[in-house]
Amino acid sequence: MQTNHELIVEPIGLDVEKLSRPLNFAELYGNDHPVELEIGMGKGTFITEQAIARRDVNFFGIEYARFYWRYCSDRLRRHHCDNARTVRAEAGFFLHEFVPDASIDVLHIYFPDPWPKARHNKRRLVQERFMPTVLRILRPAGRIQVVTDHANYFEQIDRVIRSTAGLAVVDYNRPGSAGDGEFVGTNFERKYRREGRPFNAIAAVRA
Ligand SMILES: C[S@@+](CC[C@H](N)C(=O)[O-])C[C@H]1O[C@@H](n2cnc3c(N)ncnc32)[C@H](O)[C@@H]1O
Numbered sequence: 110m111q112t113n114h115e116l117i118v119e120p121i122g123l124d125v126e127k128l129s130r131p132l133n134f135a136e137l138y139g140n141d142h143p144v145e146l147e148i149g150m151g152k153g154t155f156i157t158e159q160a161i162a163r164r165d166v167n168f169f170g171i172e173y174a175r176f177y178w179r180y181c182s183d184r185l186r187r188h189h190c191d192n193a194r195t196v197r198a199e200a201g202f203f204l205h206e207f208v209p210d211a212s213i214d215v216l217h218i219y220f221p222d223p224w225p226k227a228r229h230n231k232r233r234l235v236q237e238r239f240m241p242t243v244l245r246i247l248r249p250a251g252r253i254q255v256v257t258d259h260a261n262y263f264e265q266i267d268r269v270i271r272s273t274a275g276l277a278v279v280d281y282n283r284p285g286s287a288g289d290g291e292f293v294g295t296n297f298e299r300k301y302r303r304e305g306r307p308f309n310a311i312a313a314v315r316a
Pocket of ligand 1: 171174296298
């Protein structure tokens, strides 16, 4: 992957090696605004549009692909999103090691990798063993939102979320930055929409 401009990661992109465990979000952002976390932001369309539109919310992005992490961090920097930070890390590890209890207002997961081959299904992010971490990091009444184009993965996501004690399924909230007929308005959504793929969404709140 290449761009025609230099990608500058700092000050949005953080070095995981230099972070305190657990993180102190108030120290990190210099305020105690609510924190919304996105896993796998790719090129960062959603997190950037949200961080621009909602300056009184802190956004945190976790992305493990180096190019996308750098691209997204640079994009947030170019838009002066002082209310955003990102890390290059595997989300399960990062949440477990760094994200404090009851610290997240909304967990956003849009178009997670579906790992379609049966023998790879165990690599999917949203599965039973991920849910205790979700419950731990969400504040009371905090929300998780997931959108996918993959029917089989959605069946799993829907089943796992509905069977998690402590989560109650609620209406999915379309972010204000989503365009007409869009669920979120991410790069993948726009690409898949042109191909005519159907999407599914689910949202739940912590009791
Ligand atoms: C299919 S892409 C979707 C990107 C973006 N959300 C969108 O809709 O355009 C999935 C992204 O999640 C990232 N990703 C997948 N699993 C991850 C994990 N366990 N931790 C961090 N990032 C992950 C991938 O590198 C990729 O950028």
